[in-house]
Amino acid sequence: ALRMAGAKVESAIKAMRETKEALENVSSSLETLQDGMGKLQASLAGERASLSNTLSDPACTNGAVSHTCNTIRSTLAQLGINADFSKLPDVSRALANVNTILKVDLSNIVQKGYASFNDTPTLVKDQTKNIVSALPRVKGMLDKIGNEIMAFAKMFPVEASLANFTIFLNQQHKTI
16 A cells, blocks of 8 residues: 555656646747747838838829729738737746645655654564563562452451451341
8 A cells, every 4th residue: 555655656746747847838838929929019010011111102002003002001900910928827836836846855755654664563662662571570569469468358357357247237237
């Protein structure tokens, strides 16, 4: 059971490392996308301005091409990017949490758990050694107490005294 738990911890550590790598890739990709988005928007704005200048040229007012120029001019506003990568969630907090967990040496904790479990018999033996060594002394004390009780019983004949007391009580009871 412990080996299975250890294997599960090792598997979880591997999954966390893979998650960390994936989060780092997402974070890097998001940064690249946002960076590229800014450059692309700036480039498109420049091209839109250049096209607008070209379409404003007097040659574009010529009757044969004016319809085409006007059509292109009306679509210039569409020359842009609709994607907004700033709305994607920031993964830096999740990445920080995974990094915090990975800083904990879970493998070492599992190994310490194995060691503690494997050392349990020795620990029990060491902790009960004093109790086992004290047993002869405790037995001696109990034997001494038993001998003292027996000596007291011989000094004071309890049975005979109780028998006399019982006879006395019975006689008193009859007289009542």
